[in-house]
Amino acid sequence: MDFTHSPFATRIVEQVRSFVTERIEPAEADYEAELVGGADWTIWRQPPTMERLKAEARNAGLWNLFLPDAAHGASHANVEYAPVAEITGRSFIAPEVFNCSAPDTGNMEVLAMFGSADQQREWLAPLLSGEIRSAFCMTEPGVASSDATNMQATAVLDGDEVVLNGRKWWSTGLGHPHCRLIIFMGKTDPDAEPHRRHSMVLVPVGTPGVRIERMLSMFGACDEPAGHGEVTFTNVRVPSSNIIAGPGRGFEIAQGRLGPGRVHHCMRMIGMAERALEMLCQRAASRTAFGSTLDRLGGNTDVIANARIAIDQARLLTLRAAFLMDTVGVKGAMSEISQIKVVAPAVAQQVVDAAIQVHGGLGMSDEIPLSRMLAYARALRIADGPDEVHRALIAKLELRRQRAGWPAVAE
Amino acid sequence: MDFTHSPFATRIVEQVRSFVTERIEPAEADYEAELVGGADWTIWRQPPTMERLKAEARNAGLWNLFLPDAAHGASHANVEYAPVAEITGRSFIAPEVFNCSAPDTGNMEVLAMFGSADQQREWLAPLLSGEIRSAFCMTEPGVASSDATNMQATAVLDGDEVVLNGRKWWSTGLGHPHCRLIIFMGKTDPDAEPHRRHSMVLVPVGTPGVRIERMLSMFGACDEPAGHGEVTFTNVRVPSSNIIAGPGRGFEIAQGRLGPGRVHHCMRMIGMAERALEMLCQRAASRTAFGSTLDRLGGNTDVIANARIAIDQARLLTLRAAFLMDTVGVKGAMSEISQIKVVAPAVAQQVVDAAIQVHGGLGMSDEIPLSRMLAYARALRIADGPDEVHRALIAKLELRRQRAGWPAVAE
Amino acid sequence: MDFTHSPFATRIVEQVRSFVTERIEPAEADYEAELVGGADWTIWRQPPTMERLKAEARNAGLWNLFLPDAAHGASHANVEYAPVAEITGRSFIAPEVFNCSAPDTGNMEVLAMFGSADQQREWLAPLLSGEIRSAFCMTEPGVASSDATNMQATAVLDGDEVVLNGRKWWSTGLGHPHCRLIIFMGKTDPDAEPHRRHSMVLVPVGTPGVRIERMLSMFGACDEPAGHGEVTFTNVRVPSSNIIAGPGRGFEIAQGRLGPGRVHHCMRMIGMAERALEMLCQRAASRTAFGSTLDRLGGNTDVIANARIAIDQARLLTLRAAFLMDTVGVKGAMSEISQIKVVAPAVAQQVVDAAIQVHGGLGMSDEIPLSRMLAYARALRIADGPDEVHRALIAKLELRRQRAGWPAVAE
């Protein structure tokens, strides 16, 4: 049992922390000013500040750190990248600077693990270099996507082509000016057993029949220039060689894809919660009401203590999940991964909500990032599987594990 | 003890319910389409649909129902208007349709109770007729406004004029094209005892020195065409006859103003929570995952039961506060008014949050009103006094009441 | 809408409050001293103090107030008795003093509503006079009694006798030296539809085949001299005229029995919570730590405010349920009765737990009644139907009510 980070992680965390503090945070205002926002996503553009920061990060060797793959990435463990991801959670723009932002990270992992040499040359290379971005089309508006077997979109083989039909939404990144690639998931064989029916297909943006309908508003924000897209696929035809790992392997790939992504999301949530707690403390120590600074009033010490406890517990739980992915694999860490997905967004929501309360009116405004943090944390209790689905899985695995030890069911 | 509404309330609630259901809700889409939104508030306009609905409501006699004042209003009790306010909470646009929207209601109450005949003729009349709208400028950006004695703005007498200086924000309604009147609160006599220092002053929008700086974003929404304004007052001069009830009575007026307004806000919260619960149930009963409708899955029955219990409790508590205002007055109902201010927004936030969760991605989007409801409920835990201040008051009154009954403090 | 008590209720509440304060509370220590406690229930006895207090209460006309039955009781409404029940919740011994303690109250209601003239003469009369006490045998150890259809005990007709077999537990009052009557519930016709299978039978204590096995410990207390019994029935024979209202009507009777009883329990919980809050406040105002009294430290003002809010809400909800029982009947108030059963014990548990925390070590000890109050509140989250069953019912009724208003299930 050793709660210290490896020398590699310690070093890289310090470098990333300096980079975030000294280069990214001071550039946030420029980035915001360069944004072309609003509902009309067709005029969104990539802020030049982002490309400048990306170049700097790449030169500093702080690039693709998320990828524990000796061939393409940094050859480290998930548990070593996790504290790096935490730091990047402090700034909304930091993950992209380090080429570590969703959904590209998950898509690169899929291509690195399951892609053919051709697929890797065509798509993984430009993603790894940060030239292009990508989207992942799984969630659908017409059904409860919490049960992935509900998926209605189709990916039907027709000769040496595969024909895609369906409507997808909440495809994050689809509005980005650099988005070139969609990974689409659809049903190929309705007669196979439930988890062998679907395929994952690489679809270039711009393929005939792909129509981006609009960008969705998420708790009042459109998150430009990445956005969350709604998109229809109408008789979209691509070569069947665009199917990743062959027909029917969609769920298998999706399962593997989600483990690291959830650790990344959760660690970023923790970094965000830390920043919110800092803001809370600084505000509470500097505002005066009823003759005292806020940190000495009412239950605010309890609020601070509970936040510290909740954050520290969530971080430890997430690091453990990362450690288990490294040591026993995603499949062996299913319960632990679901646990962090329930905990980390809830903790972030709790701490950010408390920070807003201490900031009063300012906390609700867009002058400080708290209201947007709240939206992000709240959204993550739905995205990547709602809390309810994760809790159901945790309970099922707990009962299964316990049952194995019971001599016989007693009354 | 009688939990049935009076015949008057029962009748008026039914009329308002029909009006909301049959006229307002079907017109919401038109209203939205007519809005000119966005950050540039100077181009906001009043949707024609609103003026049409206002005329209809006025013709139907459903007008100024909030005002328990025989001279100007409907001559009923607060506890009779409360269930009406609940119904109007179902639609964001309903309160204005019935000329019952904040902050006009509070401002009209102030003018009806404390205004001079001249003040009433000039400002109360056009507000009652729905011709103009108004704003209330109390909260300030530079200090913790939860402690109202922190207020820094000044209203200094100079001959027969009063000179106003200061910066205010979260002045709801200031961006409305019809906004003509500001009620400004500032310090007049810094040497008086703390609650006799401030005055309330009527300021026509457009008076030289009044500068509307911008409209604030509240959890990502600017709530056009009313908005939440930030405004500076620089050597603004108005006749001293514009002071309401004379210098130094600001706190006294503010105190009386807040009682009914809090009941209205809280009943609207409850109406909003009811609508959210309806949406939750309808969605849960119609979506299928893992072979079952959502209402039969996991803890969703608990979610529904807990929502029903929380709403019913909040409603009863709010009705009791209204009843006490009617029977013992605002001053005698201070604890009870603070209690509802803590409870009703929290219940609304809880139920709306649960409804969002059951709706998945749709719940986060702007296709349905849940995300905006969440923002409104969350904001009300800060506006009109943050939860913390109300809980502190409740505890103080509880301890005072109890102490009165203790023989002597025992160890 | 009127939140004031009727003149009758106001008067009787004041009388009962004085009686509790001036006669019962000062006698509690005597009562405790006269108890013969411990696990051996066969030596339990009725403290003479109780009989003295009962005589005084009866002379004062404060007797059988629970019974809204002109023939036998006080001819008042449930909503009028409710505040009386609250006061009696302040002292563990008060309900029996006024002949208003469970399970006798429910048993008397059953006899008053469903009993034959003979049954009333034999059993109702001595119960109303306080001469004897009684028990109610429904819960069984071998099955989940939360689902009453699980009940395994049998009450089989054999000629003009009915033969009882089965094991029951948590039969409160069975250990009382005055306990003479058991109301037993068992299955008579296994082929009837589920809620017509069971009968309720009057069984004199001492009937051959009735064997009291032991008194159960409830969170460490045996609650002498009433106790919670485990009892077996082995071929117990009583005349079939002992069946209340005829065979197969057990569930129907049980349903009606539970409404008033739940209101009583819940109001007593509220009275208990009020007393705990008083103790909390008095302690917090008189103890000093870190240079301040506890009521000014940390989150204690929040604790007090939240307790006040929770108690007031629970009381209003319970009064409404009582009012609905009076006006639309138990059947029409099913959801509301289940709501209070979920809320009131939970509120009592919350407030008592907080009071214990403020009392530190003293709060855990048996020098003050808080630890026993905690046990009582916690037990009531299981007794009379666990929270889970009540929430399930509330949700079911909510969905049913809502469905009635839906035009068609939309997606």
Next chain:
Amino acid sequence: MDFTHSPFATRIVEQVRSFVTERIEPAEADYEAELVGGADWTIWRQPPTMERLKAEARNAGLWNLFLPDAAHGASHANVEYAPVAEITGRSFIAPEVFNCSAPDTGNMEVLAMFGSADQQREWLAPLLSGEIRSAFCMTEPGVASSDATNMQATAVLDGDEVVLNGRKWWSTGLGHPHCRLIIFMGKTDPDAEPHRRHSMVLVPVGTPGVRIERMLSMFGACDEPAGHGEVTFTNVRVPSSNIIAGPGRGFEIAQGRLGPGRVHHCMRMIGMAERALEMLCQRAASRTAFGSTLDRLGGNTDVIANARIAIDQARLLTLRAAFLMDTVGVKGAMSEISQIKVVAPAVAQQVVDAAIQVHGGLGMSDEIPLSRMLAYARALRIADGPDEVHRALIAKLELRRQRAGWPAVAE
């Protein structure tokens, strides 16, 4: 970062687990049967089963494992003993079997760290061998002991003697037939700075002037044969060489004493929570209501998932605190130790409460250990510093740490 236990810990945990499962749990019923319980502590006796189990444990080398002191103990790290303590939390009698029960463990640590050679020979030796037991007298009935500077008892030097006066309570273990030693804390120099005023003194049980007044009931249990004593000291004289580490060092010693003890308590809480969760799952999987096993009804899957998450988080937090004590010392881990003290008892209370609910009436009874577990968990939210004091410390340390990084307090 490594979440696996050391080979030593892994091996010893397995041995202890087998011993607990195979020898202690089967002997629990014998132990209970041998107890002489009740309020009269003077007739309590040590069950022979305990002495038999102690001998077996000692022979198996599973003895004094708590002591990370090469001279007297097992020469391991706190983080290695922690998982052992967890296992012993499964059975109320296990800690004493392994000579690892409070307050002896803390007293032995004090003697090992601060005791003179004579003190160690006289008292540490027989404690390490399990011959005698001991008590720790710090908490007082008359003041808020949460603020230790409130302590009123005195330990005044008089020549080569020290004279003790005062009243102490909640002195756990004082009723044990083997209790021979009291460690008493009292004020020596009222003029020294607050944390240098008190001394810790070794007092043989039986010294004239030491009067054990009674054993306290803790949530209805007297926890025989150890008990929780109230004791008076009246002009008790012992040699001044009985002062540990010299006059005025009481707080310094107490501080060091509490770190490991809190880790032990918290790990035992976690072991207890694990056992409760096992009982919950087994019951839920085997009971049927409304046509389904309980584990499939209502929110029970959420209950199980939330319990799993809470336990795992609490365990990780506690292991981290133990690791920090090993690496940076108690002083450097003050916040982390307070964090676990808040979390672990609360988690145990939550899980045990849920397990009781699933067990219905059985859960409240003394047939299964859940109700006693609830009392133990609840008590620990007060003992060793109430939650409030720990949260205040955590917040203070958090604000201090953060302030160190702020450039200047901004508004």
